[in-house]
Amino acid sequence: xxxxxxxxxxxxxxxxxxxxxxxxxxxxxxxxxxxxxxxxxxxxxxxxxxxxxxxxxxxxxxxxxxxxxxxxxxxxxxxxxxxxxxxxxxxxxxxxxxxxxxxxxxxxxxxxxxxxxxxxxxxxxxxxxxxxxxxxxxxxxxxxxxxxxxxxxxxxxxxxxxxxxxxxxxxxxxxxxxxxxxxxxxxxx
Numbered sequence: 001x002x003x004x005x006x007x008x009x010x011x012x013x014x015x016x017x018x019x020x021x022x023x024x025x026x027x028x029x030x031x032x033x034x035x036x037x038x039x040x041x042x043x044x045x046x047x048x049x050x051x052x053x054x055x056x057x058x059x060x061x062x063x064x065x066x067x068x069x070x071x072x073x074x075x076x077x078x079x080x081x082x083x084x085x086x087x088x089x090x091x092x093x094x095x096x097x098x099x100x101x102x103x104x105x106x107x108x109x110x111x112x113x114x115x116x117x118x119x120x121x122x123x124x125x126x127x128x129x130x131x132x133x134x135x136x137x138x139x140x141x142x143x144x145x146x147x148x149x150x151x152x153x154x155x156x157x158x159x160x161x162x163x164x165x166x167x168x169x170x171x172x173x174x175x176x177x178x179x180x181x182x183x184x185x186x187x188x189x
Contacts, residue, residue: 004049005060006046006050006060006062007061007062008045008061009067010067012066012067012069013069016068019037031095031099038066038106038109039106043057061108063108063109064106064109064110065110066103066109066112067114068112068114069114069116070114070115071087071092071093071096071097071116072088072116073087074088075088076118078181078184080179080183080184100113116189117188118187118189119187119188122185122187123184123185123187135171135172140168142159145157145159
């Protein structure tokens with residue numbers, strides 16, 4: 001049988017997201033297990049393509065290219081959780097670096113790494129953006145508060161609200177209370 005040189009391209013980011021859905025979660029929870037999964041899946045694919053079930057499947061492989069990006073290593077301040085985040089020290093960054101080191105040691109595996117750039121600041125999940133923009137009319141109840149003259153603010157202000165205005169303000173409060181750290185994301189590309 002003639003040997004064909006086969007190159008396999010793996011989109012690392014997509015593969016790592018999809019892997020827990022393809023195999024048992026216990027089979028992909030460490031770097032060693034992930035590299036074993038890559039090896040096993042490539043072996044199965046090569047055997048399927050060539051029809052060769054011998055132990056010499058490597059002879060058909062030109063290279064296994066694993067494409068991914070180095071984790072973002074910047075720092076940012078989370079606007080909702082009100083805490084500093086050092087992305088270089090995150091669990092995801094540590095895991096990816098460990099995985100990349102392990103892949104570099106694998107036979108016939110070539111690691112190709114891009115770079116993640118920060119192209120914008122924090123953004124709110126579009127599902128919440130629409131809801132928050134609809135709350136502007138709920139603030140009409142606050143129009144009753146007189147504008148301060150100069151820098152003087154009244155010591156105390158009272159509002160008389162209709163039941164609809166009260167409900168609108170309660171809805172606004174609940175909406176803002178429902179926002180959590182996962183509601184916003186840093187614009188990485």
